Amino acid sequence: MKRPPRPQARTSEASPTLSRRTFLKGAGGVAASGVLAREALANAEPSGPPRADAEVLEGPVEVEFALNGVATKVTVEPRTTLLNALRVHLETPHTGAKEVCDRGTCGACTVLLDDEPIYACMTLAVRAHGRSVRTVEGLASGDELTAVQREMVASDGMMCGFCTPGFVMSMTACLEKNPDATEQELREACRGNLCRCGTYPHVFEAGMRVARGGAR
Amino acid sequence: MRGFKLFRPATLDEAVALLPGGRGPAEPHDARPLAGGQDLLTELKDHLVEPDALVDLTGLHELEALEVGDALRIGALCKVAALEHQPTLRAHWTVLAEAAASVASPQIRSQATVGGNLCQRPRCWYYRNEAAPCIKKGGSECFAESGMNKYNAILGGGPSYIVHPSDLAPALVCLDATVTVSGARGPRSLPLEEFFTLPTEGSIVRENVLKANELLLSLDVPSLGAGWTSTYLKARERGSYDFALASCALAVKLEGERIAAARLVLGGVAPIPWRCPDAEAFLAGKPNTPETWAAAAALATKGAEPLEHNGYKVHLAQGLVQKALRRLAGQEPTHAGGAR
Structure with a gap:
């Protein structure tokens, strides 16, 4: 760039x-x-x-x-x-x-x-x-979401949605550096992101689908 | 609205000249050094400090260095994140790498500097409350002494009961680091242990020997030497990202079934990183057993004077000391980031 x-x-x-x-x-x-x-x-x-x-x-x-x-x-x-x-x-x-x-x-x-x-x-x-x-x-190109965005939607990784852009950016950075990130590594990457609705399980489910899929 | 200037010096001399008492510029101002800004910006937003100028140090690229060899040299502007990822550092100065990995969050570690981490201001909620004219802000009273003091000091307190919030400080003191600071009269070096000051030792509104026109420049960290291992354990109220309720920086040299030598520093329990010489002396030559660990832990908190709401810290610190000794005895798997 x-x-x-x-x-x-x-x-x-x-x-x-x-x-x-x-x-x-x-x-x-x-x-x-x-x-x-x-x-x-x-x-x-x-x-x-x-x-x-x-x-x-x-x-x-x-x-x-x-x-x-x-x-x-x-x-x-x-x-x-x-x-x-x-x-x-x-x-x-x-x-x-x-x-x-x-x-x-x-x-x-x-x-x-x-x-x-x-x-x-x-x-x-x-x-x-x-x-x-x-x-x-x-992140998205036109209407085409990135894998992290798609899987956040598919995993229902949000409730009120205020924290969502932050989680998406933290996970995007983590997975760009390490496409094979483990759930523990994703959780480490998101330590500085707080979801007061408590959607963490779905958020990390989304991240792990991307990590396993390897398609971003 | 107050005026505000951001100076961007290109040399150390320019930077020092811009700080209070420096040679320039001509107009008077209350300038503060800005490194990563991860603590200073919160202080500005809460009006705890109201300088009319900041001196941005990020142009001083010579202070960014991290030199890893037989010893470590860490520039003040080295990012905290750089310490957690360096493989040689992780292997030989483990306590420092683990302490770095336990600092705040990835977003903060990518911006925060080592110098800023060591010079960050207290987290005591009375200090952080703009409306509370506490002794750390030039008032006459420490509201924590008889107030909500769950997070305050059990050792070395009075007349202020803050705890030093840095994770790197206990690790670096444990490693016998030397710090170099620069002021109007030129650079000087001193043991990092002597850099931090108790409320009774230096200015009550500061936590270290730095004057307003001085800057922390670098740290020199010797090798622990053959046979030594080290670790950092940190207990937090919130597992994901928090300051230490208590922490333990430990290095030991093992010889067979015995502990030949040890260095032990507690964090989160005192206004300075709290070195434990009695426990260190006790451990030298002792068998590496749970009985030894328990006795050393008791000595580590000798002299503790808990306040109304923080007696738990005595037990927490003792538990961390025993857990760290057990870990370095090879009886517990190690993992990054310390205790959860």
């Missing part, structure tokens, strides 16, 4: 442009991609003396990331969480990741950052800059 190039940060007043040094460091740091580094070189401003001060983000900042594979921009404050950026600030809000506890304990906001499950409520949106973010909206 191609990631968007690192954009310039905007600040409301006296906006400092990113220096060549910061720009390159950032681009190299967020994406271990030679292509991206070359793009950064080509786009970088002419070299000058190194800046004495650290880069600072203040006021509205433009964050660019690959959201479900699509280059996406969102303007947020640096204190905005990724969850709020997705649900509230995007031009097309993505509300698949749910805000429930907002304290990193329930897992309803689980999304994949560079394919690793994270709590979007516990991650600043600026941390997603230049990276890949995957949400439950990005």
Whole structure:
């Protein structure tokens, strides 16, 4: 998946442009991609003396990331969480990741950052800059569900459904890394997801059908 | 709405200069270091801290390293998840790998850093309640002392009765880790055991020797040496994902039927990772029997002064010590993640 190039940060007043040094460091740091580094070189401003001060983000900042594979921009404050950026600030809000506890304990906001499950409520949106973010909206192709989604439906793996996107993302990440995951491994992967309706047996039944089937 | 800045320093010097008391920038601000953010963001959301700036450390890539050789070097920004998956680490520093695997949830371990785990703030619900002006927030009283103290300290408490919430801390103290911290005057190293401070030892509103303008940089962990094995057991109220009610980091060196040497540190029972020197001294040279384990467990909690609602922690900790000794005697199968 191609990631968007690192954009310039905007600040409301006296906006400092990113220096060549910061720009390159950032681009190299967020994406271990030679292509991206070359793009950064080509786009970088002419070299000058190194800046004495650290880069600072203040006021509205433009964050660019690959959201479900699509280059996406969102303007947020640096204190905005990724969850709020997705649900509230995007031009097309993505509300698949749910805000429930907002304290990193329930897992309803689980999304994949560079394919690793994270709590979007516990991650600043600026941390997603230049990276890949995957949400439950990005799983299906048109009407065709992924195996995890299909089996969640087939196993009746939900009641109220609020926790469901989080479980689906945690299980998706687990099964992408390990298509032969055991039920114990699936349960380990979902330790950070809470279902207060208590649908765990059906959730893991769904996961195990995918793991055994191996078709995703 | 308050102003808010996110600084993104590219060097350690830049980062330290931005912290309180640093050399820049010119305008005054109350800045806090931000690593994985898995604790700090909850503190911000609950208004326990209200800095006008964060100093994002993630540009300091030199602090991400995990070097596994004859010894371990762990950068402060190394992710907790990296410790649970490294095979050599799992084999030779088992107590640390098991402690890492027991931390929170996969979502948190993928973001949380080792430095942040060691520097996380207490979980005491009085501390976490914005409306409670407790002694850890600069007030005059520890509400847990005579309040709902089920989760509080049985050892080393007073005038605050928090417990240290880190799982990595007992494991790393058990392994005799050395910590390097950096401040305005340059880096310094000290035993990790001396990094953590009791409420009576350092600032009551902190849990360690770090000053507001200092950063934890790295940890050096020696090899346990030949003949040693280690394990981490953790008891939680909620099996899936929780802080420790009590935990036990244990390393032993076995010689035949005897325990030649042992290192034992309890978690979740004191404001610091609680080393048990009396139990360690007792175990040296003793036969590896259930009687020895029970006597060592009793010594581990020597001096415990339970509060009204946490007397169970004495028995829980003693049980974990015996179970850990039994496990390292080869009489119980090991599994990742500690006690369930």
